[in-house]
Amino acid sequence: MRAATLTKFDAPLTLRDVPVPTPGRGQVRIRMHASGVCGTDIHVWHGHFPVQVPVVLGHEPVGTIDELGEGVTGLKAGDRVGVSWVQKGCGACGHCQRHQDLYCDEAVTWMNHGGGHCEFMIAEAAGCTRIPEQLDWATAAPMFCAGFTVMSGYRNAAPRPGDRIAVIGIGGLGHLALQVVKAMGHELIAITGTPGKEQEARSFGADHVLTVKQHAGQELAAMGGADVVISTSNSMAQNSQVLAGLRPEGRFVTMAAGSEPIAVDPLLALSRQIVVKGSMQNRRADLVDVLELAVAGKVKPKLELYRLDQVNELMTRQKDGKVRYRGVLQIAR
Numbered sequence: 372m373r374a375a376t377l378t379k380f381d382a383p384l385t386l387r388d389v390p391v392p393t394p395g396r397g398q399v400r401i402r403m404h405a406s407g408v409c410g411t412d413i414h415v416w417h418g419h420f421p422v423q424v425p426v427v428l429g430h431e432p433v434g435t436i437d438e439l440g441e442g443v444t445g446l447k448a449g450d451r452v453g454v455s456w457v458q459k460g461c462g463a464c465g466h467c468q469r470h471q472d473l474y475c476d477e478a479v480t481w482m483n484h485g486g487g488h489c490e491f492m493i494a495e496a497a498g499c500t501r502i503p504e505q506l507d508w509a510t511a512a513p514m515f516c517a518g519f520t521v522m523s524g525y526r527n528a529a530p531r532p533g534d535r536i537a538v539i540g541i542g543g544l545g546h547l548a549l550q551v552v553k554a555m556g557h558e559l560i561a562i563t564g565t566p567g568k569e570q571e572a573r574s575f576g577a578d579h580v581l582t583v584k585q586h587a588g589q590e591l592a593a594m595g596g597a598d599v600v601i602s603t604s605n606s607m608a609q610n611s612q613v614l615a616g617l618r619p620e621g622r623f624v625t626m627a628a629g630s631e632p633i634a635v636d637p638l639l640a641l642s643r644q645i646v647v648k649g650s651m652q653n654r655r656a657d658l659v660d661v662l663e664l665a666v667a668g669k670v671k672p673k674l675e676l677y678r679l680d681q682v683n684e685l686m687t688r689q690k691d692g693k694v695r696y697r698g699v700l701q702i703a704r
């Protein structure tokens with residue numbers, strides 16, 4: 372089978388021909404239909420994640436169950452599934468006992484077994500989530516990282532009915548965050564540092580669009596501020612600024628990784644009692660919920676589609692910030 376493999380950091384992925392893998396105990400083999408490319412893949416490619424090379428990238432994998440390993444129940448050949456980042460915890464630690472395997476020190480992820488940019492992927496059965504029949508593969512794939520992440524981000528903001536919510540950073544995650552927030556019925560502001568995204572931001576559900584000129588926070592405040600700011604922006608300068616646009620007891624939730632710090636003005640923080648919070652894929656229920664929003668047509672990723680052998684073209688566009696708005700590899704129809 373073909374597998375797009377990271378063999379050396381910062382070097383193009385290699386399309387290798389490797390043996391079809393056999394699932395071990397508790398695992399499944401999935402015939403891949405599609406696999407999304409995420410901004411995090413670029414961090415991995417640069418060597419910012421603890422992966423051993425060679426490794427197959429791809430943490431938005433979707434496909435059909437092809438073979439079951441020993442001891443797998445509840446799944447059968449032909450089932451449509453996707454695999455989320457954390458597939459399984461150790462089962463024994465306090466976090467796992469609380470069904471919070473995302474915090475488990477021994478959590479199994481795609482970094483252990485390899486990801487979805489290949490024809491057949493091995494995954495823990497526990498990491499598989501069913502994909503509703505109505506969803507096509509390319510639409511389903513981005514739900515497994517981007518969609519899951521933004522649904523958890525929305526929930527981590529502790530939104531209240533009537534909250535005015537802003538999303539800063541309109542890319543792969545942000546365009547889905549806008550749609551999730553809109554689906555939940557909030558007044559919605561899209562904030563972007565890139566001119567020319569206004570019309571598309573409105574098509575994703577934004578009631579207002581702020582294209583930042585000087586200072587994201589002051590400009591947001593001038594528009595009346597927001598109770599919640601959900602950030603998918605890699606600009607930590609803008610993330611720092613935008614806090615000034617939070618209303619009293621506002622919540623800022625960030626999902627974007629970066630090496631720069633976010634600066635919090637302590638006087639601002641205490642006078643308005645704001646919360647600054649990080650968020651990642653949290654409860655599996657968030658993934659199931661965003662899949663259901665996709666089935667309802669309320670969340671619809673805007674896609675660029677590629678073949679597996681075009682993976683480096685897509686990775687380059689992702690690195691350069693040119694993807695509008697999610698790139699997906701179509702592997703089998």
Ligand SMILES: [Zn+2]
Pocket residue numbers: 409410411412430516517
């Ligand atoms: Zn991701």
Ligand SMILES: [Zn+2]
Pocket residue numbers: 460461462463464465466467472475476477
């Ligand atoms: Zn554990």
